[in-house]
Amino acid sequence: MTEKKQHLEEAKELSMGYFLTGMVILLIATLLGFLKRLSQTGIIEFRATSWYTLMTLHGMAAFVGGGVFLCMGLTWYVLVNVLDKPLHSTKLVKLGYYIFMTGVALIVIATLFGNYAASWVFLHPLSFEAAGAWDNWAVIVWVLGVICAGVAILIVEFEVLLTIKSAGYSIINAVGVEALAPEPEGGYKTPVVLVPFAVNAVGMIIATIPFAGLLIAFLLQGFGLVSNIDALLAKNILWWFGHPVVYALLFPSAGFGYYMVERLTGGKIIGERLTKIAWFVAVAVQNIIGSHHVYQDLVNPLPVHVSQQILTYAITIPSLASLYVIIGTLYLRKFEWDISAKFLFLSILGWILAGLSGVVNATIFWNVYIHNTLWIVAHFHAMAILNIMMMLAAISYFLIRDYTGTELYNEKLARIGMWHIYIGVMGFVHMWFIQGIMGGIRRSMTSTPNLGLYTWLSIPFALAALIGFWLSVFVILKTIQNGKQNE
Numbered sequence: 001m002t003e004k005k006q007h008l009e010e011a012k013e014l015s016m017g018y019f020l021t022g023m024v025i026l027l028i029a030t031l032l033g034f035l036k037r038l039s040q041t042g043i044i045e046f047r048a049t050s051w052y053t054l055m056t057l058h059g060m061a062a063f064v065g066g067g068v069f070l071c072m073g074l075t076w077y078v079l080v081n082v083l084d085k086p087l088h089s090t091k092l093v094k095l096g097y098y099i100f101m102t103g104v105a106l107i108v109i110a111t112l113f114g115n116y117a118a119s120w121v122f123l124h125p126l127s128f129e130a131a132g133a134w135d136n137w138a139v140i141v142w143v144l145g146v147i148c149a150g151v152a153i154l155i156v157e158f159e160v161l162l163t164i165k166s167a168g169y170s171i172i173n174a175v176g177v178e179a180l181a182p183e184p185e186g187g188y189k190t191p192v193v194l195v196p197f198a199v200n201a202v203g204m205i206i207a208t209i210p211f212a213g214l215l216i217a218f219l220l221q222g223f224g225l226v227s228n229i230d231a232l233l234a235k236n237i238l239w240w241f242g243h244p245v246v247y248a249l250l251f252p253s254a255g256f257g258y259y260m261v262e263r264l265t266g267g268k269i270i271g272e273r274l275t276k277i278a279w280f281v282a283v284a285v286q287n288i289i290g291s292h293h294v295y296q297d298l299v300n301p302l303p304v305h306v307s308q309q310i311l312t313y314a315i316t317i318p319s320l321a322s323l324y325v326i327i328g329t330l331y332l333r334k335f336e337w338d339i340s341a342k343f344l345f346l347s348i349l350g351w352i353l354a355g356l357s358g359v360v361n362a363t364i365f366w367n368v369y370i371h372n373t374l375w376i377v378a379h380f381h382a383m384a385i386l387n388i389m390m391m392l393a394a395i396s397y398f399l400i401r402d403y404t405g406t407e408l409y410n411e412k413l414a415r416i417g418m419w420h421i422y423i424g425v426m427g428f429v430h431m432w433f434i435q436g437i438m439g440g441i442r443r444s445m446t447s448t449p450n451l452g453l454y455t456w457l458s459i460p461f462a463l464a465a466l467i468g469f470w471l472s473v474f475v476i477l478k479t480i481q482n483g484k485q486n487e
């Protein structure tokens with residue numbers, strides 16, 4: 001086997017481990033989501049403690065266990081392909097996997113066995129005000145689980161940066177700095193695909209440090225060694241991390257978009273300088289906008305509120321630039337509308353919807369109306385599924401052919417799955433948008449009075465989405481199986 005083949009094979013194996021695990025977690029998490037929504041109609045019933053436990057598990061499992069994990073997995077393969085160099089350390093990649101899985105196990109224990117139900121963002125002091133619903137040990141196990149996930153994220157992000165560095169690229173340039181100067185003859189040195197991965201890695205490493213401090217304070221309170229963590233400070237720190245952790249999904253997903261567009265169209269994306277400068281804006285801004293989640297905690301000082309609104313608008317720049325260059329490149333070049341291109345295109349539409357609804361959240365004047373309503377739930381499911389999961393499906397279908405060297409098991413079935421997901425999620429997300437505008441509250445096991453009709457209407461859509469997920473996973477698994485048989 002040539003050296004090139006060897007490092008690709010190595011990355012393939014590692015990616016596949018992360019990928020399959022993330023997919024299983026995601027399938028379970030989406031099933032929980034469906035059951036929760038169904039129970040809000042009254043067709044099935046959960047005890048209150050179970051509903052909030054499942055909500056907590058669903059959020060953490062879908063977002064972090066499924067989304068972050070899938071993105072990490074796909075990242076290894078894309079990085080090695082773009083760099084044409086081996087990963088910096090396969091040992092670190094494996095270590096990240098095992099620590100993450102330990103975190104998953106602890107979170108499952110804290111929720112399913114300990115009834116921990118303070119939501120995936122466990123805003124302080126909820127954990128310690130359980131009113132008998134869960135014991136202190138469940139808080140400790142939950143926090144230890146989150147610490148494992150945090151350590152795994154740190155390891156993975158360091159590995160991303162070290163891989164870029166050991167392939168001979170400068171990290172400074174990889175976060176967009178080189179584009180501050182006009183493009184030299186022969187083009188910029190750093191491939192543009194690397195930029196979102198590097199920006200995310202830097203962002204997560206910085207954000208994890210204050211978060212680690214908060215988690216340790218939680219542990220100390222859990223053991224009874226500290227009694228009064230300041231709730232406002234705790235919330236601001238939680239969101240310092242909680243905002244950019246979404247970028248552990250969104251930024252790699254943008255990178256996958258660039259990668260696919262370049263390979264689909266056989267050339268570099270247009271607007272490289274613009275794109276890199278846009279990402280450079282995100283390097284710092286991503287880490288200082290978390291307090292837009294606490295606009296309604298009015299005791300935060302006014303300059304914090306005002307700066308949060310302006311800075312949050314600034315973080316739309318990399319998204320706007322990405323939309324522009326991806327749509328522009330696809331418009332200008334010829335390419336085949338295969339299943340990946342279709343998923344990619346739908347993901348772009350989802351990105352616009354999620355982004356626009358996010359601007360509503362970011363604007364204090366509107367936030368007053370939609371804070372803690374189902375509008376927020378609509379916004380982040382639009383982001384998580386209509387944008388990110390669609391992009392992850394696109395890159396999965398794209399890479400699975402590389403992985404296996406075979407064609408898709410059944411392109412028609414893949415297309416049917418795609419439309420089920422898209423129409424299904426569009427449908428149920430819009431029921432949430434409507435309920436949110438009408439004041440339907442989030443994190444409630446029962447529908448807000450008079451808004452139950454929309455909950456009912458969302459069920460067929462949610463079911464369609466679920467069928468779409470399972471179909472897509474079936475096609476991917478079958479393709480992998482066919483690939484193995486052909487080896």
Ligand code: HEM
Nearest residue numbers: 030033034036037059062063067119120384442443444462
């Ligand atoms: C078929 C797909 C899905 C369905 C039907 C679904 C359904 C739900 C429901 C009913 C809630 C509770 C909302 C409330 O009433 O406040 C919820 C919360 C949530 N979902 Fe989903 N979901 C799905 C997929 C996903 C995915 C793919 C992600 C992320 C990648 C995700 C992330 C979250 C998060 C973070 C929460 C908040 C949990 C909390 O507040 O602690 N969901 N979802």
Ligand SMILES: [Cu+2]
Nearest residue numbers: 243290292293
């Ligand atoms: Cu945020």
